[in-house]
Amino acid sequence: MRRHGHPGTRDAAMTTQPHQNGSVENGQTDGGSSADRACGLIDLIARRVSCRAYKPDPVPEPHLHQILEAARLAPSACNQQPWRFAVVRDPVVRRRIVEEGFLPGAKMTWALDAPVHVVIGMERSFVTHRLAPTVSGVDYPWVDIGIAGEHLVLAATELGLGTCWIGWIKPRAIAGIVGWPGSVRPVVVITIGYARDPGSGVPPRSRRKDLDQLVRWI
Numbered sequence: 001m002r003r004h005g006h007p008g009t010r011d012a013a014m015t016t017q018p019h020q021n022g023s024v025e026n027g028q029t030d031g032g033s034s035a036d037r038a039c040g041l042i043d044l045i046a047r048r049v050s051c052r053a054y055k056p057d058p059v060p061e062p063h064l065h066q067i068l069e070a071a072r073l074a075p076s077a078c079n080q081q082p083w084r085f086a087v088v089r090d091p092v093v094r095r096r097i098v099e100e101g102f103l104p105g106a107k108m109t110w111a112l113d114a115p116v117h118v119v120i121g122m123e124r125s126f127v128t129h130r131l132a133p134t135v136s137g138v139d140y141p142w143v144d145i146g147i148a149g150e151h152l153v154l155a156a157t158e159l160g161l162g163t164c165w166i167g168w169i170k171p172r173a174i175a176g177i178v179g180w181p182g183s184v185r186p187v188v189v190i191t192i193g194y195a196r197d198p199g200s201g202v203p204p205r206s207r208r209k210d211l212d213q214l215v216r217w218i
């Protein structure tokens, strides 16, 4: 995001001089070298944790615009951009999402305290929902929604906000609550707000499988 420079400054960042200590210094005022920016992004990714306790403080509207912009810029199969967003700040509607739109069995009343719920829906398209999967067997729009959702979450993290993905939902009920037509299927709700205990989450790095278990180097 902004703090780490604009993509348009990438070329300037390449004109860098190595330091004696091996680091790279960039004479430009573009927010740092590409190595610095990469570290910034990895640090941001490592800082994100699911937040399940929120302060009531509202999220400034410009922050919401930045967060949605990050999601809007996500890549998608055939550039279909199947994502749709419902930004729910109204407390009555948020309560309906929690009470009528979440599946039973998981205690998620904490979501009532999050001042914003973003429902991400999937607009079904002929090309990527029907045609392409019959050839490749890959259901692309689900991938697209995942990318857009994580863009959104990382942008929120960058702005000092807590988030949590909620997939344990009743899509039809939520579509009715936010007034989407039948062609848009809710996929997840993402809660957004200021964390009650910032930094209290267990860092993802310590809770993840080792790369040895996940990667096959060829």
Ligand SMILES: Cc1cc2nc3c(=O)[nH]c(=O)nc-3n(C[C@H](O)[C@H](O)[C@H](O)COP(=O)(O)O)c2cc1C
Pocket: 048, 049, 050, 051, 106, 108, 164, 165, 166, 167, 168, 169, 188, 201, 202, 203, 204
């Ligand atoms: C697609 C998806 C659905 C999720 N659904 C829920 C959910 O319904 N309720 C919940 O409390 N957390 C949900 N989570 C959060 C995960 O439990 C959490 O990301 C995971 O345990 C790793 O913890 P971390 O996010 O703190 O790193 C979901 C996450 C994803 C990506």
